[in-house]
Amino acid sequence: MASVVIVGAQWGDEGKGKVVDLYTEFADIVVRYSGGSNAGHTLVVDGQKLVTHLVPSGVVRAGKKCVLGDGMVIEPEVLLKEIRELKGKGLLQSDADLLVSARAHVILPYHKEIDALREEGKGALGTTKRGIGPAYEAKAGRRGIRAGDLLREGRLRELLTRNLEELNPYVERLGGTAFALEPLLAEALAAGAELKRYLADTSRYLYRAHKSGRDILFEGAQGTLLDVDHGTYPYVTSASTVAAGACSGSGLGPTTIDAVIGICKAYTTRVGGGPFPTELKGAMDARLRRTGEEFGATTGRPRRTGWLDVAALRYAVRVNGLSGLAMTKLDVLRGVSPIKVCVGYRVGGKPQDEIPLDPEDIVQAEPIYEDLEGFAEEIQSKREFDDLPAGARRFVRRVEALAETPIYLISVGPSRSETIVLRNPFRG
Ligand code: IMP
Numbered sequence: 001m002a003s004v005v006i007v008g009a010q011w012g013d014e015g016k017g018k019v020v021d022l023y024t025e026f027a028d029i030v031v032r033y034s035g036g037s038n039a040g041h042t043l044v045v046d047g048q049k050l051v052t053h054l055v056p057s058g059v060v061r062a063g064k065k066c067v068l069g070d071g072m073v074i075e076p077e078v079l080l081k082e083i084r085e086l087k088g089k090g091l092l093q094s095d096a097d098l099l100v101s102a103r104a105h106v107i108l109p110y111h112k113e114i115d116a117l118r119e120e121g122k123g124a125l126g127t128t129k130r131g132i133g134p135a136y137e138a139k140a141g142r143r144g145i146r147a148g149d150l151l152r153e154g155r156l157r158e159l160l161t162r163n164l165e166e167l168n169p170y171v172e173r174l175g176g177t178a179f180a181l182e183p184l185l186a187e188a189l190a191a192g193a194e195l196k197r198y199l200a201d202t203s204r205y206l207y208r209a210h211k212s213g214r215d216i217l218f219e220g221a222q223g224t225l226l227d228v229d230h231g232t233y234p235y236v237t238s239a240s241t242v243a244a245g246a247c248s249g250s251g252l253g254p255t256t257i258d259a260v261i262g263i264c265k266a267y268t269t270r271v272g273g274g275p276f277p278t279e280l281k282g283a284m285d286a287r288l289r290r291t292g293e294e295f296g297a298t299t300g301r302p303r304r305t306g307w308l309d310v311a312a313l314r315y316a317v318r319v320n321g322l323s324g325l326a327m328t329k330l331d332v333l334r335g336v337s338p339i340k341v342c343v344g345y346r347v348g349g350k351p352q353d354e355i356p357l358d359p360e361d362i363v364q365a366e367p368i369y370e371d372l373e374g375f376a377e378e379i380q381s382k383r384e385f386d387d388l389p390a391g392a393r394r395f396v397r398r399v400e401a402l403a404e405t406p407i408y409l410i411s412v413g414p415s416r417s418e419t420i421v422l423r424n425p426f427r428g
Contacts, residue, residue, distance in 0.1 A: 001213045001214070001215055002026075002215055002216075002258040002259065002425065002426045002427075002428075003210065003215070003216040003217075003218070003252070003256050003257050003258050003259075004023060004027070004215075004216070004217050004218070004257075004258060004259045004260070004261060004425045004426060005218040005220065005243045005246040005257055005259070005260045005261070005320075006019055006020055006023065006217065006218060006219055006220050006261050006263060006326075007220035007223070007224060007241065007242060007243050007246075007260065007261070007262055007263070007316075007320050007322075008220055008221075008222055008223030008224060008226075008241065008262070008263055009223065009224055009262030009263055009264040009312075009313055009316035009317075009320070009322070009325065010223045010224065010225060010264055010265065010268050010269070010270075010309075010312065010313075010316070011222075011223045011225045011226055011232075011268070011269065011270040011271070011274075011276075012039075012221075012222040012223040012226055012241075012270075012271070013223075013265075013269055013271065013294075013296070013297070013303060014223060014263040014264055014265050014328060015042075015263055015265065015326075015328030015329060015411060016041060016057075016219065016220060016221075016263050017041030017042045017043045017051075017052070017057045018042070018043060018044070018328065018411060018414065018416070018419075019261070019263050019326045019328070019409065019411070020041065020056070020057040020058065020217065020219045021043045021045070021057050021058070021060060021061075021416060022409070022416060022419060022421075023217050023261075023425070023426065024057070024058040024060075024061050024064055024217060025061065026215055026217075026424065026426035026427075027058065027064065027215045027216060027217035027426070028064065028065060028209070028214040028215050028216070029058075029064065029065040029066075029067060029206070029209055029214055029215070029216045029217070030056040030057070030058025030059075030064055030065070030066050030067070030216075030217045030218075030219055031056065031066075031067040031068075031069050031202075031206065031216060031217070031218050031219065031246070031250050032054070032055075032056045032066075032067070032068050032069060032072055032219050032221065033069040033070075033071045033072065033218055033219075033220070033245055033246050033248075033249030033250045034069075034071045034072060034220070034221055034222075034239040034240055034241055034245045034249045035072065035073070035132065035221035035222055035237060035239050035241065036053075036054065036072055036073040036074055036075060036078075036107060036130060036131075036132055036135070037053040037054050037074075037075055037078045037079075037107075037128075037130050037298070038127075038128040038130045038132045038221070038222070038237060038298060039053055039054075039221035039222065039298065040052075040053055040296065040297025040298035041053075041056075041057045041219070041221075041297070042297050042414075043057055043060055043416075044414040044415050044416070045060055045415075045416055047415070050089070051297050051298075052082065052086075053078060053082060053298060054068060054072075054074060054075075054078060054079050054082055055068070055079070055082055055083070055086060055092070055098065056068075056219045057219060058217065058219070059086055059091050059092055059097075059098075060091060062091075062093060063097065064097065065097055065098075065099065065209075066092075066097060066098050066099070067098075067099045067100075067101075067202050067205070067206065067250070068098075068099070068100045068101060068104055068202070069101050069104065069202055069203075069206075069249045069250040069251070070101045070103040070104055070202065070203060070249060070250065070251050071104070071239065071240065071245060071248060071249020071250065072101070072104045072105075072249065073104065073105045073106070073107050073131075073132055073135040073136060073139070073239075074100065074104050074105070074106055074107065074147060075106070075107040075108075075112070075130065075131065076106055076147075076150065076188070076191035076192070076194075076195060077187075077191060079100070079195070080191060080194055080195065083098070095197050095198065098198050099198060099200040099202050099205055100147055100195060100198040100199055100200065100202070101147065101199075101200065101201075101202040101203070101251075102146065102147050102148030102199045102200065102201065103146050103147070103148065103201075103202075103203075104146065104147050105135055105136075105138065105139045105144045105145065105146055105147075106135070106144075106145050106146065106147055106149075106150065106188070107130065107131040107132070107134075107135045108131075108135075108145065108160075108163075108184065108188065109179065109184065109187075110134075110163070110164070110167055110168075110171060110179050110184075111131030111134035111135045111138070112129065112130065112131035112134075113131075113171060113176050113179075114131070114134045114167065114170070114171060114174065114176075115127055115129050115130065115131045115132065115133055115134055116129045117171070117174035117175060117176050118133075118174065120175075121174070124273065125234065125235055125272065125273050125274070126235075126271070126272030126273035126274070127237075127272065128272075128296075128298050128299050129299075130298070132237060132238055132239070133237075133238045135238075136228075136238035136239060137238070138163065143159070143162060143163055143166070145159050145160070145163070145188075147192075147195065147199055148199060149192075150188050150189065150191060150192025150195065151192045151193075151196055151199070153185075153189060156185060156188060156189065156192075157181075157185055160181055160184055160185055160188070161181060164178075164179055164181055164184075167179075202250070202251065203250065203251025203252065204251075206250055206251065206252045207251075207252060210252060210256050215426060216252075216256075218246040218250065218257075220241060220242075220243070220245070220246065221239075221241060222237050222239070222241040223241060223316075224241060224242055224262070224315070224316040224319060224320060225312060225315075225316075225355070226241055227239075227240060227241040227242045227245075227319075228240060228241075229242075230242055230319045230357075231357075232274050232275055232357060232359075232362060233357070233359075234359075235272070235273055235274025235275065236274075242319055242320050243257070243260040243320040243321060243322075244320075258425070259323040259324070259425035259426075260320050260321055260322050260323050261322065261323060261324050261325070261326055261408055261409075261425055262313075262316050262317065262320055262322040262324075262325050262326070262405075263325075263326045263328060264308070264313055264316075264325055264326070264327055264328070265292075265308070265327070265328050265329045265332075266308060266327055266328070266329050266330045266332065266333050266339075266395070267288055267292070267305060267306065267307060267308050267329070267332065267333065268305070268306040268307065268308055268309050268312070269288075269292075269294050269303040269304060269305050269306070270303065270304045270306070271296050271299070271301050271302075271303045271304065272301075275359070275362040275363050276304055276306055277306075277309065277342065277345060277355070277362065277365045277366075277367050278306035278307040278308070278309045278340075278342045278367050279304055279305070279306040280305050280306050280307065284305075284336075285304075285305050285306075287336075288305040288332060289302060289303065289305055291332045292305070292329055292332040307339075307340040307341060307342055307367070307369065308339075308340075308341050308342065308399065309342040309355065309367070310341055310342060310343055310399060310402040310403055311342055311343060311344050311345060311352075311353055311354055311355050311367075312342075312354075312355040313325070313399070313402075313403045313405075314353065314354055314402070314403055314404070315354045315355050317403055317404065317405045318354075322405055323405075323406075323408075323425060324405055324406045324407065324408040324423065324425065325399075325400070325403060325405050325406070325407050325408065326407070326408055326409040326410075326411070327396065327399065327407055327409070327410050327411065328410075328411040329411060330379065330392060330395075330396070330410055330411065330412055331378075331379050331380050331412045331413055331418075333374060333375075333392075333395070334374075334375060334376065334377070334378060334379060335374065335376055336374045337373060337374030337375075337376075337391070338371035338372055338373060338374060339371070339372045339373075339374045339395055340369040340370070340371055340372075341369065341370050341372060341395075341398065341399065341402070342367040342368065342369055343368055343369070343370050343402055344367075344368045345365040345366060345367055345368060346365070346366045346368060347361050347364060347365050347366075348361075348364065351368070352365070370398075372391075372394060372395050372398055373391050373394065374391050374395075375388075375389040375390070375391030375392045375395075376389070376391075377389045379392055379412045380412050380413040380418055382412055382420060383419075383420060384420065385410070385420050385422060388410075388420070396410060406422075406423065407422060408421075408422055408423040408424070408425060409421050409422060409423075410422070
């Protein structure tokens with residue numbers, strides 16, 4: 001029996017969907033614990049591509065329980081649409097396989113509108129405009145609306161009235177149109193009626209499942225450097241994306257977690273605004289974006305690309321307590337030589353071995369690179385580490401040594417089968 005947390009070790013889009021899908025084979029339950037439909041987890045199974053935004057990627061394997069935990073912010077319409085689409089594809093055959101926390105907060109149209117209007121203004125952060133920030137603001141401000149509230153008309157009316165009184169003038173100040181109560185209320189109640197069958201006390205469910213020996217996989221969203229406490233603030237999302245968030249966002253305590261795996265690409269990408277010390281410009285940037293198909297799964301935005309930043313990885317190892325790393329997209333680096341790896345920075349002339357998070361330090365941080373010889377051979381067909389070309393093996397081992405963390409898995413292509421497994425966190 002094991003509980004394993006998967007987190008992004010960079011700025012999101014590390015390929016968590018594929019790794020979660022692989023590990024789901026060993027889990028009974030897959031849990032999302034933070035964020036919402038800002039995430040887009042891509043899976044390729046039998047040549048078919050599937051992107052999930054809210055339902056955990058575990059849904060593609062029949063009979064696995066999928067949980068949307070307390071720490072999430074859920075847009076009811078998006079969830080209902082996703083459920084319909086999954087069912088249309090023959091997935092999620094039983095409603096009993098999906099449990100949505102009644103304590104998860106909901107994203108309502110005014111949250112999305114505020115997010116979008118802010119992005120048109122001066123303080124734009126490059127958000128996904130899914131209403132994530134405003135929904136978490138309401139939660140922290142203790143005026144949020146939770147999934148369970150959608151079933152109680154009186155309470156919902158009261159909450160919506162209070163929120164609209166407070167937010168409508170703000171919406172208008174931002175250049176938007178005030179929201180009317182009745183249509184919002186009607187829509188929210190209708191969504192609640194449809195969602196009712198999935199709502200549960202998921203914390204209690206997980207506790208019992210853990211006690212009875214079930215294997216649990218926690219599917220992190222976004223990445224360590226987008227964490228609201230530990231990321232490149234203020235260019236972050238509004239949730240706890242690190243491993244600790246798996247506990248606070250699911251209601252299962254830290255002593256239940258056996259392993260934490262950080263997913264990292266063999267290079268780095270970032271979507272949206274914010275500092276990115278190893279960012280590439282020009283031909284190499286274009287090459288990585290093209291070969292790695294680096295376009296957002298949720299927004300379609302082109303991702304910024306850069307060299308692998310091991311100094312940032314070391315930070316991810318530290319704040320997540322990583323047991324190991326899973327490296328994705330190694331195949332994308334085929335033909336790139338030398339492969340540069342950032343091993344530290346110079347900030348104001350002083351060397352530093354971890355990513356500086358102060359907004360002024362990080363923009364002037366000069367990466368210190370180590371050049372590694374690349375590899376020219378194709379690696380997509382390789383299934384054993386020893387069959388990889390020498391350049392690829394050296395790169396993986398060097399990253400492992402610099403990050404002081406073992407690599408559990410290497411992904412050499414988008415499909416489930418295109419993977420080299422070195423260790424399995426569910427098997428110790
Ligand atoms: P928000 O989460 O929509 O508020 O966006 C805040 C920041 O997080 C922006 O830079 C987004 O591009 C980034 N972000 C949010 N979700 C993801 C994701 O799933 N992958 C990568 N970046 C994300």
